[in-house]
Amino acid sequence: MKKNYDFSKAVKNPYAKKLKKTICINISESVIAYFKSLSEKTDIPYQVLINMFLAQAKAEKMEPRFIPKPRKKQVA
Structure with missing residues (x-):
């Protein structure tokens, strides 16, 4: 391995803008379990399956479609 490398002629990655972005998102355990079970059936990592679904x-x-929950009647 060289001690120094010359990057003066390096070219920027043209696909850099298309790379994935890491985020923090709260997902219920049941949803994760669902995608993990799909992952076992398909041999595709569950994170990839979630990304494919969202894509x-x-x-x-x-x-x-938001279905409102029925309101509980308040006792006076």
Whole structure:
């Protein structure tokens, strides 16, 4: 291994903008368990499966449907 390397003619990675970004996100244990079980069946890491799922949702322009929970009646 050389002591010094010459990077003066180095070229910036053209794919750098397309790299994944690490984030912190709260996901319920049941959702993680679901993707981990899919991971075992498909031999695809569960993080990749979650990313694939979200990418598909983005591609299909899916929007979540929020179903409101019934309110509990307050006792006077």
